[in-house]
Amino acid sequence: MIEGLRPYPDMKPIGLAWLPEVPAHWDVRRNGRLFGIRKETGYPDLPILEVSLRTGVRVRDLENGTRKQQMTDRSKYQRAAKGDLAYNMMRMWQGAVGVVPTDGLVSPAYGVVRPREDTFAPYFAYLFRTAAYMREVETYSRGIVPDRNRLYWESFKQIASCVPPAEEQQLIVQFLDWHGAQTAKLIRSKKKLITLLNEQGQAVIHRAVTCGLAPGVEFKPSGTNWIGQIPASWEPVTLRRVIRRAVDGPHHSPDYHDEGVPFLSARNIKVDRWSLDDVKYISESDFIEFSRRVLPAVGDVLYTKGGTTGVARAVDLDFKFQVWVHVAVLKIIRSKMDPHYLAFLLNSPRCYEQSQLYTRGATNQDLGLGRMKEIVFAVPPRSEQDAILVFLRDATERITKAIDSINRETSLLIEFRTRLLADVVTGKLDVRDAAARLPEMEVETVQDLYEDDLEEVADEVDAEEAAA
Numbered sequence: 001m002i003e004g005l006r007p008y009p010d011m012k013p014i015g016l017a018w019l020p021e022v023p024a025h026w027d028v029r030r031n032g033r034l035f036g037i038r039k040e041t042g043y044p045d046l047p048i049l050e051v052s053l054r055t056g057v058r059v060r061d062l063e064n065g066t067r068k069q070q071m072t073d074r075s076k077y078q079r080a081a082k083g084d085l086a087y088n089m090m091r092m093w094q095g096a097v098g099v100v101p102t103d104g105l106v107s108p109a110y111g112v113v114r115p116r117e118d119t120f121a122p123y124f125a126y127l128f129r130t131a132a133y134m135r136e137v138e139t140y141s142r143g144i145v146p147d148r149n150r151l152y153w154e155s156f157k158q159i160a161s162c163v164p165p166a167e168e169q170q171l172i173v174q175f176l177d178w179h180g181a182q183t184a185k186l187i188r189s190k191k192k193l194i195t196l197l198n199e200q201g202q203a204v205i206h207r208a209v210t211c212g213l214a215p216g217v218e219f220k221p222s223g224t225n226w227i228g229q230i231p232a233s234w235e236p237v238t239l240r241r242v243i244r245r246a247v248d249g250p251h252h253s254p255d256y257h258d259e260g261v262p263f264l265s266a267r268n269i270k271v272d273r274w275s276l277d278d279v280k281y282i283s284e285s286d287f288i289e290f291s292r293r294v295l296p297a298v299g300d301v302l303y304t305k306g307g308t309t310g311v312a313r314a315v316d317l318d319f320k321f322q323v324w325v326h327v328a329v330l331k332i333i334r335s336k337m338d339p340h341y342l343a344f345l346l347n348s349p350r351c352y353e354q355s356q357l358y359t360r361g362a363t364n365q366d367l368g369l370g371r372m373k374e375i376v377f378a379v380p381p382r383s384e385q386d387a388i389l390v391f392l393r394d395a396t397e398r399i400t401k402a403i404d405s406i407n408r409e410t411s412l413l414i415e416f417r418t419r420l421l422a423d424v425v426t427g428k429l430d431v432r433d434a435a436a437r438l439p440e441m442e443v444e445t446v447q448d449l450y451e452d453d454l455e456e457v458a459d460e461v462d463a464e465e466a467a468a
Helices: 121-128 131-140 166-211 284-291 339-347 349-358 382-425 432-436 456-465
Strands: 011-013 021-023 027-030 035-037 049-052 056-059 078-080 085-088 097-099 104-106 110-115 160-163 219-221 229-231 235-238 243-248 261-264 280-282 301-304 312-314 327-332 376-379
Touching (some): 049 097, 049 104, 078 110, 097 121, 121 160, 131 382, 166 349, 166 376, 261 284, 301 339, 327 339, 339 349, 339 382
Parallel strands (some): 056 097
Antiparallel strands (some): 011 021, 027 160, 035 110, 049 056, 078 104, 085 097, 085 110, 219 229, 235 376, 243 327, 261 280, 301 312
């Protein structure tokens, strides 16, 4: 199906900076000829809608979402009718636009436009989320600073869009919906495979740190329900017996800078890696002050105690850094425990379950320093730890490589999808014949093509409501 796509036979120049040419039978019109503005209030019983950067328009879940909000005054909220386009005025340049799935209310910080005759809104929702069009939107957005720029109706209606014939708009959407559904299925299958690989990795770790590697080993009771039977040469201990001290970072937020000393929080610590793309930075003077409390070093273990609790990673970073209150620095007694082995232990299912049991707080969850020290596990002799560690590193490295390969394949699928979508909606590829040959089917949503990691869009809109 994809292999048979060809360019349109005849093209014509249209003189747009973002789109030099289109198929000869396409038109170019300003958005004001394609859409009319909708400004309607006074529908308090309709559901609240929101616009996500990735998944378009959806009904906001006020009860079960990450943000619990009370909508006390809906008088400023605008009605959006099913089939309209709604967009976040401050974020349309990032792709926050979509077709309204049901009648609802949107924030006054949103724009709502109704399609005119021969305007098929789903086609333009695809077009408006292409990189080239979003750059054009950015040039039409107005404000005091770029991050606060808004696309008002007066500007929106002036932007020029490419316009296929009405029937062709529908064929394009039909093809892209089909392709999106196929891509989503592939990505879901890869996510399931990653889940299975992670479960396999956890099983390997669990068996190694609870039973060891030797076959036919003799077991003995541990005396605790958490770990049950353990190899006869192992000893049940609590975390406090294998560390010299556990110290968390400062209990206040320092001033952050564009550069300086990395300041790690729980979100920067993962089981299998450091996640430093969004790390914050502190000044040298703050680093010196915080280091009086604790100085993280190679050979320590960082253990998350706030936010996401119970994730451990041995320090192998070759630069100086500091940690926030949500991270505990475990200073290990090296004669009793290898730090990398301890990280494997703390990330194993039985230790993780204990960490969650010891985590307190409904909103601000915290795994207290005293409570974490009561986590219990079985410790083999130091020489056996080394052998198990070699085994686990090899096993987890193979699983990690397999997961990385799957993630690269997923990224390529999304990259191809993005490029194909842009080429189709801007007239670089002709999908009319392919769309006409598609089997009749109910196309599922393609929301999970992307991680919708920008939930804060709705929060930003809420912050704007008072000013709107």
